[in-house]
Amino acid sequence: MPAPLIGIHHIALICSDYIRAKHFYTQVLGARILAEHYRADRHSHKLDLCLPDGKQLELFSFPNPPPRRSHPEACGLRHLAFAxxxxxxxxxxxxxxxxxxxxxxxxxxTGSRFTFCADPDGLPLEFYEVFDVADDGRQSIATAPI
Incomplete structure (x- = not known):
């Protein structure tokens, strides 16, 4: 029997500058704020964000988080891709x-077009063009050979 997964609920991101990251993800990318908390015992913010398709991002800030290497590519999360x-x-x-x-x-x-940029902390973000986005958020992409 296959595992009972139904999809991705959220992706957690750690930022070095909470105000700058909050502005980027809400004002530039358009994510909606679901909840915002300051955890004094950790000197940390937690921001719950919702994307238009209902997927969620959790944005955490911590004092002096160590940087994550993107180049050369290492094991782990490579990038976050938005449709x-x-x-x-x-x-x-x-x-x-x-x-x-x-x-x-x-x-x-797939023949689909895409580009990359970086968030304020250098996390690679991909923007991937999809076609025929259904009301339930499912996406079909180009599958014709190039």
């Missing part, structure tokens, strides 16, 4: 907020 319906519009939006994006590439297997 977008219009990659060009997303890039324009990010650029209006001073976010630098890599050149657009095309997925050799």
């Amino acid at each position: 977008v319906a219009d990659l060009d519009a997303m890039i324009a939006h990010l650029q209006q907020h001073g976010v630098v994006c890599e050149p657009v590439r095309r997925d050799e297997y």
